[in-house]
Amino acid sequence: MWDCHCHLAQLEDLPGRLESARRQGIHGWLSCASDRDSWARQQEIARMPGVLLAQGLHPWYADQGCDGLESLLPEAVAIGECGLDFHRARDPEAREGQKQVLRTQLQLARHSGKPVVLHCVRAHQALLQEMEAFPEVRCMIHGFLGSTADAQAWLRRGDYLSLGPHALSRSDLMRHLPLDRVLIETDAPSRGASLLDLRPVLEAWQQIQPLQPELFQTNLFRFLGRERDQAWGRQFKP
Numbered sequence: 001m002w003d004c005h006c007h008l009a010q011l012e013d014l015p016g017r018l019e020s021a022r023r024q025g026i027h028g029w030l031s032c033a034s035d036r037d038s039w040a041r042q043q044e045i046a047r048m049p050g051v052l053l054a055q056g057l058h059p060w061y062a063d064q065g066c067d068g069l070e071s072l073l074p075e076a077v078a079i080g081e082c083g084l085d086f087h088r089a090r091d092p093e094a095r096e097g098q099k100q101v102l103r104t105q106l107q108l109a110r111h112s113g114k115p116v117v118l119h120c121v122r123a124h125q126a127l128l129q130e131m132e133a134f135p136e137v138r139c140m141i142h143g144f145l146g147s148t149a150d151a152q153a154w155l156r157r158g159d160y161l162s163l164g165p166h167a168l169s170r171s172d173l174m175r176h177l178p179l180d181r182v183l184i185e186t187d188a189p190s191r192g193a194s195l196l197d198l199r200p201v202l203e204a205w206q207q208i209q210p211l212q213p214e215l216f217q218t219n220l221f222r223f224l225g226r227e228r229d230q231a232w233g234r235q236f237k238p
Contacts, residue, residue, distance in 0.1 A: 182205075
């Protein structure tokens with residue numbers, strides 16, 4: 001299994017936690033940056049087996065700015081976590097600040113050819129509007145909890161939706177989302193989640209739509225644009 005969105009840089013005793021996860025059949029992680037302080041730690045953990053990096057700036061930390069991010073991208077497979085959070089940013093000035101930082105990262109995605117991992121809270125329409133200027137940029141909407149109408153809007157763009165422990169009750173989504181566009185995640189340690197919480201998410205999917213755990217690795221590699229790179233993919237076999 002692959003955890004398609006987590007924050008390994010925020011975890012203590014990381015080697016031990018990864019080994020515990022491996023014993024549960026979890027052998028790969030896409031670790032996403034959050035603030036500038038996480039960037040260096042992310043580079044350190046990239047050397048651990050099974051770890052892939054996304055480097056970016058979360059909308060909660062938009063005031064930190066993206067200077068220096070471009071130099072980190074050669075080691076990253078994606079840009080993120082970035083996006084919009086209109087629950088945190090409630091006044092027009094703060095929302096515009098988030099948009100400016102997002103646009104900078106989308107421009108980097110366009111120039112580098114890397115996909116982006118998007119955070120979206122109470123901002124689906126605004127974020128979709130921002131993405132209109134970047135039709136070639138592939139996206140994963142992480143921690144998706146939107147409506148089926150929101151889901152269809154992202155799917156029409158060709159994007160991927162990632163569901164985590166917080167979506168265990170969303171059988172409406174699991175029943176109707178196309179299996180070639182879905183991912184699973186823990187978002188650990190956010191909301192107190194553990195890397196081991198990936199298995200209940202997989203089991204919830206399997207109760208609704210029969211699938212193999214390898215599906216999510218296939219989808220992740222397709223999102224990353226590496227589905228045909230056999231030599232690269234062999235690095236991440238369990």
